[in-house]
Structures are given as C-alpha cells and as structure tokens.
Amino acid sequence: MLARIVLAATLALTVTLAAVTGAAAQEPDLIFKKSTVWRALTPDDKLAVYGIDDPVVEGVACHYTTPERGGLSGTFGVAEEVSDISLSCRQVGPVTFKQKVGQGDVVFSERRSLIFKKMQIVRGCDAKRNTLVYMVYSDRPIEGSPKNSTSTVPLMPWGTAMPPRCGEWVK
Template sequence: MISQAVGKRDKRWRNLALAVSALTFWQACPAAAADEPDLIFRRSTVFKWMSPNDKLATYGVDDPQVEGVACHFTVPEKGGFKGWIGLAEEVSDISLACRQIGPIRFKDKLEQGDDMFRKRRSLFFKKMQIVRGCDAKRNVLVYMVYSDKLIEGSPKNSTSSVPIMPWGTADSAVQKCGEFIQ
C-alpha cells in the first residue's frame, strides 16, 4: 500500500519534471525572428552593495524579413544575486524606436502581427516580443513591443513606425508594404 502511494507520488513528480522541461525547451526555442540583438550600452540605475546593480540596457536588432529597417529597444535588467544567476523576473517596461537605415526591400510575404524578435525575460514564463505590421494606407511599417506571460500579459507596450521612403538618388522605386502582407 505504501509502495503504491510512493510510486504515484514519484510518477507525479516525474510528470511535473517532464512538463517543466518541455515548457523550458518551448520557451528557449528561437522564434522565426531576428538573431540575438547587439548590446549598444548599459547604465546602472540602482546600486547594489554586494551584487550586480540594476541596469538599463539598450540593444539594436535588424528586421530579418525587411532589409533596411533596424529597431533599438531599452529594457531594465535586474541586478542582485537573482539577476546575476538569471532567476529574476524582469519588469515589462520596454521602450522601442525603429528607423529606416537603407533602401527597404521585403524578403518574403509577411503576416500582420508577425514576430520580428522574441527574447526570454524570466526563467520560465515571461518573454518580450517585437511584432511587425503594415499600415498599407500610409505605406508605413509599424512595430510594437510588449511583454507577456504564460498566464497573464502586461498592457505595457511601445510602438514605433517606419515610413517607407526613397533612399538615396539611385533608388526611385519605393516598395509598398501592403503588397507584401498576406
């Protein structure tokens, strides 16, 4: 009788461990989005006596599907011992600015609200996402950054838009983003 109870308990723990492992793997899988962002700089915001400080970090990332567009975002990074070993859950305050940095060329058809970039913001459940859309009427790419959790998301977000303009004198033909949205 006792061995059956222990066996059921072990089976539950094993199932829980498998579920956590699967969830961790799912969270760690890269999105069909941009590579790792480039760290531009960090600034300390809160001094910690015996562990790393809280910081603001600014990153740059190129849109993997739209050549000629780059986004920069600033995120808070928790210090302390939990932040140091990667166990701190980061807050959802993220700012975003996207700009045209060259002639815009669409590499493929896109969907409204596609992930352009995704990054984990806590050990298991929270991630930051930059999504892309097209305002076809104005020929403007629109980028939104937000943070979500498996159970509940955050209404905190930031939006940036990139009007598609001619670039240089040789490039007179401007692509229309509406032609590349499915």
C-alpha cells in the same frame, strides 16, 4: 505523485525547447548599459540598449531599451524582468522585402523570466500610409501584460530607389 513527475518533465521540456529555439534566433547587439540602482556586493540594476535588424525587411533597424535586474537573482538569471520596454525603429537603408509578411509577425523574441514571461517585437503594415508599424510587449500565459511601446517606419525613397508598397507584401 505521478502528476508531479509529469509536471517536472513538462517544465524540463519547456526549458529545453526554449533554449534550443532561442539559440536559433538572432542575437541583439548590445549598444550600452547604464546603472540605475547601485548595489554594494552584487551587480547593479541597469537599463540596457540593444539593436536588431528586421530579419525579413532589409533596411529597417530597431533599438529597444530594457531594464535588467541586478542582485543575486539577476546574477543567477532567475529574476523576473519587468515589462517596461521602449522601442524605436527607423529606415537605415533602401527597404526590400525578402518574403511576404503577416500582420503581427514576430520580428524578435526573448525570454524575460525563467519560464513564464517573454518580450516580443512584432511587425505590421499600415498600407494606407505605406508605413511599417512595430510594437514591443511582454506576455505571460496567465495574466498578460498591458505594457507596450510602438514605433513606426514610413517607407521613404533612399537615394534613387523608390520604396516598395508594404501593402503589396502582406500575406
């Protein structure tokens, strides 16, 4: 009995912390949605395209496409979303680093199920090619997820401004 109470309290704390920390993170910009599965009485399954700006590297934006479940479970926010997420990142202005970056730093994170799954976009630097590398993946604490997508952003001159060397900004 005590084990069940502890488990329930732990789950409640996890959900609360996820809600609090998720609120502080940047919200992605919804670009558009496209229905993929028609459902008669509940919302359709959709593909949704979102845009985010790298919070540490100005001048880089990423777009990702993710499936969103409809139906009753999707309506109530309890559907576990699949891990098929595509990613594309580009230089959209002169690149400047706000601070040092680590290899594999999280750029954006979002829950994909009530508790156990989240999608993350992480960043690294290929110093030899002066290219930022972004990867999106979803993870589960128990079994993980092999599905992922990668996008690269070669740092190029913008107008008269020469690009920084990403290797000089890695921790």
